[in-house]
Every structure is written in C-alpha cells, then in structure tokens.
Amino acid sequence: MKKFISTVVLVVFFIMPVINSFAQKTPQTGAGEAKAGNLTGVSYTLKNGYAEVLIKLDKVSDYRMLRLPAPDRIVIDIYNTIAPYSQQTINVNSRFIQKIRYAQFENGMARVVLDVPEQYECKINKRGNNLLVYIGNINSIKDQVSEGEQDTIPSGPSSDGDRSELSDRGNEDRGGKLLDIKHAKKGGTDEVTVFVENYRKCNVMRLSNPDRIVVDFYGTTLDKYNGEQRINIDTKLIKSIRYAQFEKDIARVVIDTKVFSQYSIDEKQGKVIVIVGEPLDKNITYHNTSDRVYLRIAGAKLTNGDKDLQKLYTEKYDSSGEKYTITFPDNLANLNSGVININDGMIKSVEISKNASDATTSITFNAKDKFNYLVFTRADTNEAIITILRPAKGAEKLVVIDAGHGGFKTGAIYENLHEKDLTLDIALRLRDLLKGKGIRTYMIREDDSHVDNYERAYIANKLNASLFLSVHINAMDDKSIGGTMTLYCPNRVSNGKFTGKDFAAIIQSELLKTLNTTDRKVVERPNLVVLKYTAMPAAIAEVAFITNSSDREKLVKGEFRQKAxxxxxxxTIESLKKVG
Ligand SMILES: [Zn+2]
Known part of the structure; x- marks a missing residue:
C-alpha cells in the first residue's frame, strides 16, 4: 500500500509540469511549423541489472517521460514526430519490461509505452537523434550512463520538498473536469455536447474499423470515474457514446458511428459540441487502423486497372509537398464535394472539389508530411484505392511483410484450415520479432482483408522498401509431398548485387535449420506477380504443405508458426546486412 501511495504522488508530480509545457510544445498546424521527424523503430537490450530501450528517431525532438499506475507503465511522448498509426507491440517479458508499445498518439505526437511489472527506477538520455531509456537498478545504470542531458524519475518515496512543490502547483493550475455529456438530434445531424469545467483544449480524430470519432480532452479528468461509461444512442448516425479516463491527464470521449459520418466541432465556454452529420459521399471511406492507410472509392476507375497503372488522372504536390491533389474527369468517379476531417498521424483532411467548367473532380490530401500515394484500381471489386505511404528515406531500411491471400481469396484450404489465416499468423509473429530488433516493417495486411497482388508489389515499390517477404503455405494434389520451399523471380538484380535469389537462399536455409522440414529447395518462378513486379529483392516462403498430414500437424501449432x-x-536480418 505504501508503494502505491508514493507512486501516485510521483505521477501527479510529473503530470503537473507536463500540462504547462504541453501547450507550448504541441506543434500548431499553421505555416512555419517545423517538419515532423519520424520514429523509425524501437529496440531493446537486456543488461545485467537493467534494460535499455532505444527509440530511433531521424531528427532530434522534444519529449516528455511520465509514469502511470494501474497497470504500471512508463510513457515517453515525442513531440512533432510521426510514428506508425497502428499500435506496434513488442513482447519482451523480462524482469524489467513486459511489453513495449508505440504508435502515433495524436496530432504530431508519437507515444512509446513501456509496460513494466513494477515501477523500477528509470532514466532517459539523448543519444544523437535517438532516445535511450534505462529501466532497472539505478546504481548499475549509473555506471553505464554518462551524466548529461537526462531526466531521472526516482521510484523511491518522494521527499517533503517534492510534496510542497506539488501542492503549490496544484493551486495555480486547476485541472479540467468533464461534467456531463448530452446528445440531441438537430435536423439531419446529431449533436454531442460535452460539458467541461476549466476547458483547455481538445483533439478530435477519426478512426476506422469500426468507424468512430475520438475526442481527447487534455488536462481533464472525469468528474466521477468508474471505468468506461457507455450511453446507447441508436440514431441513424450514432450507435453509442463511450467515455473514460484514457490517461491520467486525458479524458476520452468516443462516438461510435454507424456510417463514415462527417464531423465538426464547436468550442464554447464550458462545453464542446461535436456535430455528427451524414457521410459526405456513400462511396468514400477512409481506413487508418493498420500500416496500410488508404482512401477507398467504390465504383471509381482512376487507372486502367490492376497491373496497368496508366493514369486516368493528373497529379500534383503543392510547394510544401504536404498537399497532394489528383484531378480526373467527373465520369470516372461520381462524388459529392466537401471536406472530410481526418486528423490522424498522416492526414489532416481530404477535400473533394468539382470544377464545372471542365467537368473534372479533384481530391486533395492535406497531409502532415510529404508522402507517396499509390492510386490503384481493383478491377475485380470495382473500386479505386489510394494508399498513403511514408517511404524509407536515405539509409533507412524497411521490410515489407506480405501475408499471402486474404479476404475472399482464401488460398489453399484443408477442411476448415485456411492458408490466409496461417500466413497472417506467421506474418504478425514475424513483424513483432523484427520490431523487437528495431527494424521498420510494413504489413500489407494485418487482418482478413483483400489486397490485390499487383497492389502489394506497387505498395512496396512506393515505400522504397529494402526487402519484400511474402509468407505462403503450399498445397499439392499429391498429399504425400511435404516440406519447405522458397520462391524467387530470376534475372531481377536490384539493391546492389543482392538479389531475390540470394534472399530466397538465406530464407530457405534458415527455415530448414529451424523447422526440420523436408528440403523442397529454392525454386525459380518467373511469373508470380509479387516477385515479378517488386523493385527490391523479394521472395515467397512456402513454409510447409497444408495438404500433407505431417506438415499440417505442425502448422496448426502456434509453437511451429513461432519458429517459422x-x-x-x-x-531478414542477415539479408538486410547485404542489401545495398
Ligand atoms: Zn499461397
């Protein structure tokens, strides 16, 4: 109990200065804003007596570190920095750290969370652009860490001096209080009014899968806090409203919408009104809860389709590079004009405008950085998909992980076992392992969704990826055949002298060493789309045969898939050392 009290005191102590610095440090969206840096990966090393977590940044950025209790965790927020939009998790399961999680937290801020078994001492240090966090026995850390620019959060009981400083700050800086939430229907819209005493600032963003609008109130606590609260609404536009204390200093209100609703906010004295309206256009949806962030336009044709990227549109970036516009004849996609507010880690808003004089439509992405865009038309599902991609820059290495098949393309099937589920499981495990080594990855899919094969290859190209690794499970009419095989496309030299064949050979050798499966060799396949159309060394690992009973017995075991x-x-790590 004593420990708990001291932790709470420390939390409050470290939160208070944070609130003050927040307003100054949070980047504004106006002109002249410094270009955001990127969080390119997080890795860890376990040492004797402590753990070291390296947060890789391509630019020096301001940061804050705070501890949060129940469950115990250490939070590092990095300002003006872009991180993967979907949460990345590294399972550590060590004495000092259980898990490392990181993601884009809000407009321009990256958040790294270290889940810790208890509140050990910790320190943070700048090393070049990067941040180094030490957790564990402070004495053993001291030997390693040179005194310099570092913040220390002691875990022991705080002194009386700290307590008096705390109460002084508390008097000056009264926190906000979320008092009540009311819902009303106004014509064709729904209004959600959030009453807040001492209102400071909020951030509204849109999340997909399922569609929801998230409103975070900074420096605000819930008046009465009893876990997550839910108000069932069930109008045409809104399912429910949920609210909870999201972090110690952030109250979060989530509006679960039934459709891809429009939203706007109206900030008033003592209240914030979120106005939820009909979707701008029923054919448009935006998806941002995985690596693949994209705008989908049903019924649109913006390129010739599939393999053929022939543009039926013109494109341009503005001088900052952050605004990207495509323009096409109205008849290629019949859309309503207006602005869709997004405000996630990449995109502020998407604007659709029509030019009556030449019967064209423009779609403008107001982005937070200069991104690459893949405009792709899927002929089979009659839709255009515009994927927003943050390419690898300079010496940065990026690995595209492709879980074979997905959605209505199940791949090989044996009874109720689907290839697409096995490939996804192995791909997700691979992603976690690579992230644990601090390697930037991009998942073609993270759930059971359909992505065209040409689209997969073109995404990797637009990302400027170093390697493309596709995971598949083999199948054969002859059920006696089992084993491991790796495929590559011949005569494709790229990234210096390291080829897809070299990559395939390394994959095959590692799989055989680890899995003890039959060697079905490295096989040349000149016409497989993901191998033929990728511009970097690419390979398909056919881990085992779903049709072979002995292989199948292994495939259904998580332990085997983990080994794979x-x-x-x-x-991948060995190959990354060899790519140019
Ligand atoms: Zn397959």
Missing part, C-alpha cells in the same frame, strides 16, 4: 517466424526474422 523466428527463422524468417533471422533470414
């Missing part, structure tokens, strides 16, 4: 992922991780 470990072998693929090793092969």
């Amino acid at each position: 992922a470990e072998a693929l991780c090793k092969a």
